[in-house]
Amino acid sequence: MLLNFYKYQGTGNDFVMIDNRKGVFPKDNTELVSFLCDRRFGIGADGLILLENDQAADFKMVYYNSDGRQSTMCGNGGRCIVAFANFLGIVDQEISFVAIDGLHRASIDDGIVSLEMQEVQEIMEKSNSLFLDTGSPHHVQLVDGLKDFDVPKEGAKLRYGIYGEQGSNINFVDQESPDTFNVRTYERGVEDETYSCGTGVTAVALAMYHSGKTSNNRVRINTPGGKLEVKFKSSPDGYKEIWLTGPAKLVFKGEINVAS
16 A cells, blocks of 8 residues: 655654545554654654544544554644644644544644643642643653753653553753753653653643742743743643644655555
8 A cells, every 4th residue: 555644843753644534544553653653664753643534623633652552642743733734724823623632722823833732730749750641641850961861761760660561751851041941851652762742841841830940831941852832821720721832844745655
C-alpha cells in the first residue's frame, strides 16, 4: 500500500501526520506505527498522528507514541495537527477538535498555534518534585546544571523506579528569570529525551506557579527545540483556561510503501 504522509514539528517535537478521513490507515497496527516512526528504517518521528472525521468537532486527533502504542494527549502534536488541518483547508483560524482527553479549542495565526489544554484540578507535592496530569502524567523537578544534566539516564530511573510500568513523563527544570524556565523532558513511549513536550511545558508552568517560583500566569518556557508560552487562570478549584502557544511547521511531505 502506498501511504501519503506529512512530517510536522513543533519546537523540535516531530510527528508523522496522516490524513485518515477516508479510513485508509490500519488501526492499532503497533508494528506499522513503530516502523514509520523509526529514524533509520522509516520516516522518523517522536509519534504518529491520524486526522479523522468527527461529528461534534472539526476533526478528531488519534495519537500514537513512537513505540507504536496509542497514548495520552500530546500538546505539541495537538498544535501540529491544527497546522495540518489548516494546510488541508479543513479549518481556518478558529478550530475545535476531539482528542483522547476530550474537546480542545485552538487558533492559528501565521504559523503560531494556541491550543487550549484540559483543566487541572490537582498538583501533588513530593519531597523534591511535583506531579500533575495535563492530559498526560508529568513529574516536574528543579535541578542544578540542567545544560549538562543526564536526562535520558535520570529520566529513565524516575520513569520506571517511581512510576512503574505505566510510567510518567519526567521534566527537569531550571529558572532563568521570574517568568522564564528552561526545561528538558524524558518522554515515556519514546523512552528518551525529546526536543520539546507540550503537555510537559504546560505541567512545568503550572507547577512553578503552584510552588511559588513565579507569580506570573503567563510563563515562558525554553526547550532544546525552541520557545513556548503557557498562560492560565488560577482558581480555588485549580487551573483553567490553560493555553499552550508556539510554532508548528510542515517539514516535508511524501509517500512510503508499506504492507497493507
